[in-house]
Amino acid sequence: MAKPIDFYFDFSSPYAYLASKRIEALAKKFDRDVNWHPILLGIIFKTTGNMPLTMQPLKGDYAIRDFIRTAREQGISYEQPSTFPIASQAPCRVFYWLNEHGDEAHRALATPFLHAAFNAYFDNDRNISDPSTTVEIAVETGVDQTAVETALDNPAVKDRLKEAVAAAIERGVFGAPLMFVDDEPFWGHDRLEQMERWLQSGGW
Amino acid sequence: MAKPIDFYFDFSSPYAYLASKRIEALAKKFDRDVNWHPILLGIIFKTTGNMPLTMQPLKGDYAIRDFIRTAREQGISYEQPSTFPIASQAPCRVFYWLNEHGDEAHRALATPFLHAAFNAYFDNDRNISDPSTTVEIAVETGVDQTAVETALDNPAVKDRLKEAVAAAIERGVFGAPLMFVDDEPFWGHDRLEQMERWLQSGGW
Numbered sequence: 001m002a003k004p005i006d007f008y009f010d011f012s013s014p015y016a017y018l019a020s021k022r023i024e025a026l027a028k029k030f031d032r033d034v035n036w037h038p039i040l041l042g043i044i045f046k047t048t049g050n051m052p053l054t055m056q057p058l059k060g061d062y063a064i065r066d067f068i069r070t071a072r073e074q075g076i077s078y079e080q081p082s083t084f085p086i087a088s089q090a091p092c093r094v095f096y097w098l099n100e101h102g103d104e105a106h107r108a109l110a111t112p113f114l115h116a117a118f119n120a121y122f123d124n125d126r127n128i129s130d131p132s133t134t135v136e137i138a139v140e141t142g143v144d145q146t147a148v149e150t151a152l153d154n155p156a157v158k159d160r161l162k163e164a165v166a167a168a169i170e171r172g173v174f175g176a177p178l179m180f181v182d183d184e185p186f187w188g189h190d191r192l193e194q195m196e197r198w199l200q201s202g203g204w
Numbered sequence: 205m206a207k208p209i210d211f212y213f214d215f216s217s218p219y220a221y222l223a224s225k226r227i228e229a230l231a232k233k234f235d236r237d238v239n240w241h242p243i244l245l246g247i248i249f250k251t252t253g254n255m256p257l258t259m260q261p262l263k264g265d266y267a268i269r270d271f272i273r274t275a276r277e278q279g280i281s282y283e284q285p286s287t288f289p290i291a292s293q294a295p296c297r298v299f300y301w302l303n304e305h306g307d308e309a310h311r312a313l314a315t316p317f318l319h320a321a322f323n324a325y326f327d328n329d330r331n332i333s334d335p336s337t338t339v340e341i342a343v344e345t346g347v348d349q350t351a352v353e354t355a356l357d358n359p360a361v362k363d364r365l366k367e368a369v370a371a372a373i374e375r376g377v378f379g380a381p382l383m384f385v386d387d388e389p390f391w392g393h394d395r396l397e398q399m400e401r402w403l404q405s406g407g408w
Contacts, residue, residue: 172262
C-alpha cells in the first residue's frame with residue numbers, strides 16, 4: 001500500500017469539513033489511507049500573519065457565500081455556525097487521545113469521533129469549542145464519559161496537541177485543509193480534483 | 205448574447221495570468237465575451253488587510269511552488285519573475301486608455317496588449333512596472349510610441365484607473381482573478397472548473 005495521504009485540518013475550517021467528507025473515498029481509489037492531523041489554525045496564523053477568512057473585509061462575505069454554495073454543489077449538508085470561528089482544542093485533544101490510545105477499541109473510535117465533531121459543528125450548530133459539548137459528542141460516539149473527561153485534562157494530551165501544531169508548522173502547513181500526497185502539498189477543498197489528477201498520473 | 209464575464213485582475217498576479225490564458229475560450233463556449241478589469245491589488249489589500257501571497261511566511265513557499273506546478277499542468281509557459289510582486293499602474297493605464305479609446309483601431313489593441321504585458325512579465329521576466337518597458341510592449345503590439353507615452357502621463361487616464369479600483373472594491377473584489385458570471389463571484393484560477401459547471405447548469 002502506498003503512503004497514507006496526510007490531511008491537516010482545523011475543526012473550525014469549513015473547507016476542511018467539506019474535504020473531510022470526500023478525502024477517504026478519494027484516498028481509497030488509490031489504495032491509500034488517510035492520516036488525520038487536527039491542528040490549531042489560530043496558532044499557525046501567529047506565524048503566518050493570517051486572519052480567519054470571515055474576519056477579512058470583502059473576502060469574508062465571499063467566503064460565507066462560497067462555503068454554502070460549494071457545500072450545495074457537493075451535496076453536503078452545511079449550516080453556517082452561529083459562533084464562528086472557534087478555538088478547537090477540545091476536539092483536537094480527544095482525537096489524539098483516541099487515535100494514539102493503547103487500546104484498539106478506543107483507536108477505532110477516533111475517525112468516527114472526528115466526523116461526528118465536524119457534523120456537530122457544521123451541520124447542527126453545536127459549539128465544539130465547549131469541552132462539555134465535545135464530551136457529549138465523544139459519548140454519543142461510544143466513548144466512556146469519565147475517560148474522555150480525564151483525557152481532556154491530561155497534560156500529556158495537551159502536550160501532544162502542541163507537538164502536533166509545531167510539527168505541522170515545521171512541515172510548512174499554513175492553512176486548512178492542507179494535504180500531502182507523499183511530500184507534495186495541496187491546499188484547499190478546491191484542490192481535491194488537482195490532487196486526484198496528481199495521484200492518477202504520478203505527478204507532472 | 206448573455207452578459208460578458210467580468211474578469212478582475214492585477215497584472216502582477218500569477219493566478220490571474222494563468223486564468224487569462226483560459227477565460228476567453230471558456231466564455232466563448234457559453235457565447236459570452238470577457239470584460240477585462242485591471243486593478244491594483246496593493247490598494248485593495250489596504251482595505252482587506254491582506255498581503256501579497258509570496259510575502260506570507262509558509263504560504264509564500266507553497267504559492268511559488270504552486271504557480272509553477274499549476275502552469276505546468278495547464279501547459280502554460282511560466283517563469284517566476286525576478287522582481288515580484290510589482291506595482292502595475294503602467295500596464296493598467298495603457299489598457300484603459302486603449303480599451304476606452306474613441307478610435308476603433310486603438311480599442312482593438314487593448315486585449316492583445318493585455319496578453320502581451322502578461323507574457324512579458326510572467327514568461328520573459330520583463331518588469332512591466334517600469335513605464336518604459338510597458339511603452340515598449342505597447343509599441344510591439346502596434347501602438348504609436350508618442351501616443352502611449354502621452355497617455356501614461358494623462359491625468360484623466362490616471363483617474364480612470366483610480367475609479368476602476370474604487371468600483372472594484374465597491375463590488376466586493378478582494379483578490380485576483382475574481383470573476384463574475386452575472387452577479388455570481390468566483391475567486392481564483394482554481395475555480396474555473398466550478399465556474400464552468402455553474403455556466404453549464406445555470407447555477408445550483
